[in-house]
Amino acid sequence: GAGVSQSPRYKVAKRGQDVALRCDPISGHVSLFWYQQALGQGPEFLTYFQNEAQLDKSGLPSDRFFAERPEGSVSTLKIQRTQQEDSAVYLCASSLTPDTQYFGPGTRLTVL
Amino acid sequence: AQSVSQHNHHVILSEAASLELGCNYSYGGTVNLFWYVQYPGQHLQLLLKYFSGDPLVKGIKGFEAEFIKSKFSFNLRKPSVQWSDTAEYFCAVKGNSGGYQKVTFGIGTKLQVIP
Secondary structure, three states: OOOOOOOOOOOOEEEOOOOOEEEEOOOOOOOEEEEEEEOOOOOOEEEEEEOEEEEOOOOOOOHHHHHHHHHOOOOOEEEOOOHHHHHHHEEEEEEEOOOOEEEEEOOEEEOO | OEEEEEEEEEEEEOOOOOHHHHEEEEEOOOOHHHHHHHEEEEHHHHHHOOOOOOOOEHHHOEEEEEEEEEOOOEEEEEEOOHHHHHEEEEEEEEEEEOOOOOEEOOEEEEEEOOO
């Protein structure tokens, strides 16, 4: 595709529900990143994949957060038992080289 | 741990005014530095980057930034802003010790340009 796409663009969840956020990276991009951007803050790193391997998950805030990229392309970020503090924009980025990350539009998650 | 500090959270300028957005970083080694921009309703996109060489880097739309190693700074400048520069600007840093290094972003600066 022309760029990184994410779905859904908006998600409203009741506290305690599980959610799954999808990222379609640019075709051929080996690296994929997830970030969390709270209101009024910059993006904060969550996790990094190189192909299907999750090489860094140090930014995941708790064991309720889980990410996968089983075939080295599409990635899913799953949040179990959502809480209000999980409300944020979740950004996905992909890159071919370490230099430049291309960002998607983000998924705005609101937990009520 | 690496960190980024952006001093101005909200800047309002008139068209044709000069712009300088401050960015300081903390990291105990060589770094790669970035400025990203997010125009209203659009994705985050790269404005410019510094990896090595000339510390004065030029980006798109007339923006430039200067890496001053002694001050741990990477300030963004533009001589004359336009209304279309209204956006949020993020400074970011990545260690450059080889292999994978994660990117750390600053809190962002919202720039509003008044026609």
